[in-house]
Amino acid sequence: xxxxxxxxxxxxxxxxxALPKGRILKALIPVLKRTGxxxxxxxxxxxxxxxxxxxxxxxxxxxxxxxxxxxTFVAYGGAHIGVCGADVLMEFDYPxxxxxxxxxxxxxxxxxxxxxxxxxxxAKAQSRIxxxxxxxxxxxxxxxxxxxxxxxxxxxxxxELAPTLDLASVIVDLVDTxxxxxANGLMETETIAEITSRLIVNxxxxxxxxxxxxxxxxxxxASLSEENISL
Numbered sequence: 001x002x003x004x005x006x007x008x009x010x011x012x013x014x015x016x017x018a019l020p021k022g023r024i025l026k027a028l029i030p031v032l033k034r035t036g037x038x039x040x041x042x043x044x045x046x047x048x049x050x051x052x053x054x055x056x057x058x059x060x061x062x063x064x065x066x067x068x069x070x071x072t073f074v075a076y077g078g079a080h081i082g083v084c085g086a087d088v089l090m091e092f093d094y095p096x097x098x099x100x101x102x103x104x105x106x107x108x109x110x111x112x113x114x115x116x117x118x119x120x121x122x123a124k125a126q127s128r129i130x131x132x133x134x135x136x137x138x139x140x141x142x143x144x145x146x147x148x149x150x151x152x153x154x155x156x157x158x159x160e161l162a163p164t165l166d167l168a169s170v171i172v173d174l175v176d177t178x179x180x181x182x183a184n185g186l187m188e189t190e191t192i193a194e195i196t197s198r199l200i201v202n203x204x205x206x207x208x209x210x211x212x213x214x215x216x217x218x219x220x221x222a223s224l225s226e227e228n229i230s231l
Contacts, residue, residue, distance in 0.1 A: 014059050014060055014061045015059060015060045015061070015080045015081065015205075015209065015212055015213065015216070016060075016061055016062075016063055016073075016078070016079040016080050016081070017037075017055075017060060017061070017062050017063070017079065017080070017081050017082060017083075017216075018062075018063050018064075018065055018070045018073045018074055018078070018079035018081070018082035018083070018084075019039075019043075019062055019063070019064050019065075019070070019082070019083055020064075020065065020066070020067035020070050020083060020084060020085075020197075021046065021064055021065065021066060021067060022046075022067055023106065024067055024083065024084075024085065024105065024106040024197050025044065025046075025064070026044075027105040027106050027197070028083060028103075028105065028197075029044060031103060031105065031220070031223050031224075034222075034223035034226050035216075035219040035220055035222070035223045036056065036057075036219065037055050037056060037057050037060065037219065038055060038056040039053045039054070039055045039056075039062045040053040040054055040055070043062055043064060050064075051063055051064055051065070052064075059212070060216070063078075063079060067084060067085060067088065068088055068134075070082040070083065070084035070088065070200070071084050071088045071089060071092050071094055071097060071200065072092070072094075074094075074096075074097055074200050074201070074202050075092070075094035075096045075097050075202065076096075077202060077204070077205070079202070080201070080202050080205040080209065080213060081199070081200065081201050081202070081205070081213060081216060081217075082199075082200050082201075083103065083197055083198070083199055083200070084197065084198065084200060085106055085108075085174075085195050085196070085197050085198070086102075086193070086195045086196060086197070086198055087110055087135065087138070087174060087193070087195045089198065089200070090110075090135075090137075090138050090193065091135050091136075091137050091138055092137075093137070095203075096202060096203050096204070097200050097201070097202065097203065098200065098201045098202075098203050098206060099198040099199065099200045099201075100199060100201060100217055101198060101199040101217065101220055101221060101224070102196055102197075102198055103196065103197045103198060103199055103220070103224065104196055104197075104224065105196065105197045106195070106196060106197040107194070107195065107196050108174055108175060108176045108195050109174070109175050109191050109192075109193065109194050109195055110135065110138060110172065110173070110174055110175070110191070110192040110193050110195060111172070111173065111175045111188045111189075111190060111191050111192060112142070112170055112171070112172055112188070112189050112190040112192065113160075113170060113171050113172075113173065113175070113181050113186040113187060113188050113189060114163060114169065114170045114171075114186060114187065114189055115163045115164065115185055115186055115187075116185055116186060116187045117185065121189055122169040122170060123143070123146070123148060123169075123170055123189065123190075126148070127147065127148055127149060128148065128149045128150075128151065129143060129148055129149070129150055129151070129169050129170060130150075130151045130152075130153060130167075130168040130169050130170075131143070131150045131151065131152055131153065131168055131169070131170055131171065131172055132153040132155050132159050132162030132163070132167055132168035132170075132171045132172075133152065133153070133154070133155065133159060133171060133172035133173060134154065134155060134156050134157075134159070134173070135172055135173075136152045136154055138172065138192060138193075139152060139172040140152065142172070142190075142192050153167055153168045159171040159172075159173045160173075160180060160181060160183075160184035160186055161184070163186065164184070164185065170189070171186070172192065174195065175188060199217065199220050201213060201217070
């Protein structure tokens with residue numbers, strides 16, 4: 001279903017760039033510096049209560065939102081452009097979003113994990129399984145591809161507790177180092193997808209404000225080339 005759009009062709013209003021809170025925002029700092037886009041200093045301060053910030057670009061504002069919400073802000077026209085993980089794009093699959101660039105930051109993976117002390121992998125032992133996750137779409141598709149019917153327990157955090165409390169047999173979650181899994185007696189059994197952060201654009205905005213948005217995309221593209229040269 002196509003998301004309803006805000007007034008995205010109002011060229012007198014600033015372009016809005018949606019950035020995610022947390023670890024991706026920290027990884028974005030050098031990328032933003034190379035693009036020449038400098039938001040107000042407190043934009044990068046997690047303790048700041050403000051959510052919208054001016055930038056060094058005269059017609060560009062930044063909004064700082066939850067990483068899981070960036071794609072929704074862009075798809076529904078609250079922001080023209082944004083940065084989010086490929087996991088979010090996979091989960092929501094908004095047709096209104098175009099993702100022209102892989103920024104190569106925030107690398108991690110979506111994985112299936114289960115208790116280490118289980119002798120048999122429940123995902124391979126039965127045709128129905130209960131899965132704790134904040135990625136219901138990704139989890140269902142993954143297990144359906146293996147002819148397994150996934151009953152989803154939709155959680156927003158503390159997924160690692162679910163198997164130990166008999167809430168689910170396995171979890172599907174974002175994994176970086178795997179230390180949280182190990183600390184809670186879990187082990188990865190499958191990697192569903194490798195994840196990095198992407199630059200995303202609202203398709204309507206790309207048509208109605210093509211020159212401005214294309215210029216921003218090229219700034220980000222050039223910043224990636226500059227990084228590769230420096231390496």
